[in-house]
Amino acid sequence: MIESLVTQLEKQHLIAAFALVGGAMYISYLVSDKLTKGRVHGSAIAIMVGLALAYFGGIYTGGSKGLADISLFAGLGLMGGGMLRDLAIIATAYGVRFQEIREAGISGIIALFLGVIVSFVAGVAVAYAFGYRDPASLTTIGAGTVTYIVGPIAGASIGAPSDIIALSIAAGLFKSILVMILTPVAARHIGLDNPRSAMIFGGLMGTTSGVAAGLAATDPKLVPYGAMTATFYTGLGALLAPSVLYIAVRAVF
Amino acid sequence: MVIYGVALLAGCMLVGLWAGDVLGILLGVDSNVGGVGIAMLMLIFLGGYLMDKNKMPASTEDGIKFWNGMYIPIVVAMAASQDVAAAFDGGMIALLAALLAVIVSFALIPFLNRLGRANPAEKKVSETKGIVPVPSQGAKKSLTASSPSHVSARARHAR
Structure with a gap:
C-alpha cells in the first residue's frame, strides 16, 4: 500500500510538489506568526525551509539538485525550474502603474537605480574578496544580493553553476531578513517616519517582503508607500543584472 | 476567460525572452540579456493598455493573478532544488x-x-x-x- 502511494507520488511529481510546498508554507507562516510575531515574514521562513530541505536532500543523495534529486520530490525541480519561475515573476508585474513611481519623484527613481546598483556592487565586492573571479559567478552573487529572484534569473541566463545560484538565493534571503529585523531599529536614525522616505526606502531596499515586514514593524501606515516603489525593484534588477551589469562586470574582471 | 490572461502572460514571456536572446546575440554576450525584465515591461504596458480599454474582465485577470500568487511558492521550490550542500561553505x-x-x-x-x-x-x-x-x-x-x-x-x- 505504501509502495503504491510512493509510486503515485513519483508519477504525479509536480502535483506532489504543489502539496509539499503548500504544507511547508503553511508551517512557515505559522512559525512566523507564533514564534516571531510576524516580525520575520512567513515567505522568508518558507524560503529558508526550502534551502534547508535542499541542503539535507543534497547530503542524502550527493546530487546537485537539492531535494529534487530524491525521486519522490522530483516535481520540485519542475515547479522551481526556470520556466515556471519566469512566468510567476513576470506575473508580479501586472497591475504596476508607472504613474505611481512619478509620485515618489526623482528621488524615488534615483533610489531604485541606486538601490539595485549598490546591492549589486556590494555582492560583487564580497564575492571578489572571497576569491571568485569569473564574471558569471560574480554577477550571479551580485544579482542575488539585489533580490533572491534576480540572482537565479541572472545566473540562469548567463550560465552560472547551481551552487552559485544557491549562494545568490541565500544572499537575497539574508538581505530580506536583515531588512525585516533592522528596519524598526534603524527607522529613527534614518528619518523613516513619513510616506516620502518610505517610498525611498522601498526603492533602495527593494526586497518586497523585507520592506513590507520591516515597515509594518515600524509603522503600518508606511507599508503601502514602501511596497509601491519596491515592486519596481525586482523588475529593474531583472532587467539590469543580466544585461548592463553583467557586461560591466565582464569589462572589469 | 482565465486562459486569456494566462496566454497574455505567456505571450509576454515568450517575446521578452526571445528579445533577450536576440539582444544577447547582438551584444555578443552568450546569455539572455534582461529577457524577464523586458517581458515584465511588456506586461505592464499591455496590461495597462487593456485595462484602460476595459478589455480586462476579472476572469482574464485571474489567469495572471494566479501565477502572481504562485511566485513565493515557486521561489520556495526553486530554493529546495538548488545545490545548497555545495554552497554551504559559502x-x-x-x-x-x-x-x-x-x-x-x-x-x-x-x-x-x-x-x-x-x-x-x-x-x-x-x-x-x-x-x-x-x-x-x-x-x-x-x-x-x-x-x-x-x-x-x-x-x-x-x-
Whole structure:
C-alpha cells in the first residue's frame, strides 16, 4: 500500500510538489506568526525551509539538485525550474502603474537605480574578496544580493553553476531578513517616519517582503508607500543584472 | 476567460525572452540579456493598455493573478532544488554581501530623502553622500569634511 502511494507520488511529481510546498508554507507562516510575531515574514521562513530541505536532500543523495534529486520530490525541480519561475515573476508585474513611481519623484527613481546598483556592487565586492573571479559567478552573487529572484534569473541566463545560484538565493534571503529585523531599529536614525522616505526606502531596499515586514514593524501606515516603489525593484534588477551589469562586470574582471 | 490572461502572460514571456536572446546575440554576450525584465515591461504596458480599454474582465485577470500568487511558492521550490550542500561553505559570503548591501542602503536614505526638495547646492552634497559606502554616523562626519570641488566631481560620478 505504501509502495503504491510512493509510486503515485513519483508519477504525479509536480502535483506532489504543489502539496509539499503548500504544507511547508503553511508551517512557515505559522512559525512566523507564533514564534516571531510576524516580525520575520512567513515567505522568508518558507524560503529558508526550502534551502534547508535542499541542503539535507543534497547530503542524502550527493546530487546537485537539492531535494529534487530524491525521486519522490522530483516535481520540485519542475515547479522551481526556470520556466515556471519566469512566468510567476513576470506575473508580479501586472497591475504596476508607472504613474505611481512619478509620485515618489526623482528621488524615488534615483533610489531604485541606486538601490539595485549598490546591492549589486556590494555582492560583487564580497564575492571578489572571497576569491571568485569569473564574471558569471560574480554577477550571479551580485544579482542575488539585489533580490533572491534576480540572482537565479541572472545566473540562469548567463550560465552560472547551481551552487552559485544557491549562494545568490541565500544572499537575497539574508538581505530580506536583515531588512525585516533592522528596519524598526534603524527607522529613527534614518528619518523613516513619513510616506516620502518610505517610498525611498522601498526603492533602495527593494526586497518586497523585507520592506513590507520591516515597515509594518515600524509603522503600518508606511507599508503601502514602501511596497509601491519596491515592486519596481525586482523588475529593474531583472532587467539590469543580466544585461548592463553583467557586461560591466565582464569589462572589469 | 482565465486562459486569456494566462496566454497574455505567456505571450509576454515568450517575446521578452526571445528579445533577450536576440539582444544577447547582438551584444555578443552568450546569455539572455534582461529577457524577464523586458517581458515584465511588456506586461505592464499591455496590461495597462487593456485595462484602460476595459478589455480586462476579472476572469482574464485571474489567469495572471494566479501565477502572481504562485511566485513565493515557486521561489520556495526553486530554493529546495538548488545545490545548497555545495554552497554551504559559502554561507559567510551570502551573509556578508547582504549585510554590506543593507548597511550601505540604510545609510543612503537620509541623503536621498533630502534630495528633490533641497536647493541645487545642497542637492549635490546629498547626492555625493549617496555614494559613500559608510554607515550613517561616519557619513554625517564626512559631510562637513568634503570640499565643494570634490563634491561635484563625485556627484557626477554618481550618475
